[in-house]
Amino acid sequence: MGTVRNILQAKGHAVYSINPDSSVFEALKILVDKNVGALMVVDDQGKFLGVFSERDYARRVILKGRASKETAIREIMTERPITVCENDSIEDCMVKMTDKRIRHLPVTDEQQRLIGLISIGDVVKFIIDEQRYIINNLESYISGTHT
Template sequence: MGKVRNILQGKGHAVYSIRPDNTVFEALQMLVDRNVGALTVVDEDDRFLGIFSERDYARRVILKGRASKETLIREIMTERPITVTEDDSIEDCMVKMTDKRIRHLPVTDAQGRLIGLISIGDVVKFIIDDQRHIITSLECYITGTHT
């Protein structure tokens, strides 16, 4: 099975981030504009602080009766989220996501700097594409049409 680096090679290293002093409303607008389910939270020096997801919004704003235009990201973000590196296997990511019931994994380098973000959708897509390639290769081998 592949590594996180294989996913990032396909989708790129671009990460959408927000500052901790932005409002939840601003973050929600960014989620909609970018069509993503999570944003990384970084400080003014682009140091990785945490993650803000739709789940954070649902659990820490809506269910608590808070106002999204008045609540700051720093108040509800997930600090110190589970992270992975480019060398982690896709299988390990699947286990972490399943066991911890999370949908996004920030990817960090050896120094803890943010270098990417993968979602459960990225992992599932990689696995399906990998399995499709294996099946095609086996069919070609069996039929003698491999090149």
């Protein structure tokens, strides 16, 4: 099975982020504009602080009766989220996502700097593509067209 590195090579390392002092309303506009479900929270020095997701919004703003324009991201973000590194296996990512019921995994390097983000959709797509490749090779082998 592949690694996180394989996913990042295919999709790129681009990550949408927001400053912790920004309002939840600003973050929601970015989520809609970029059509993503989470933003990485990064301070002015580029330090990775946490994650803001649609789930955070639902649970910590809407259900608590807070105002999106007056609430800062730092007040409701998920701090110290579960992360992965480029060498982690796709299988390990699936286990973490399933066990912890999360849909996004920040990818960090040895110094805990943010270098990417993978979603459950990225993981499922990788697994489907890998299985399709294996099936095609097996079919070619069985039919005698394998080179």
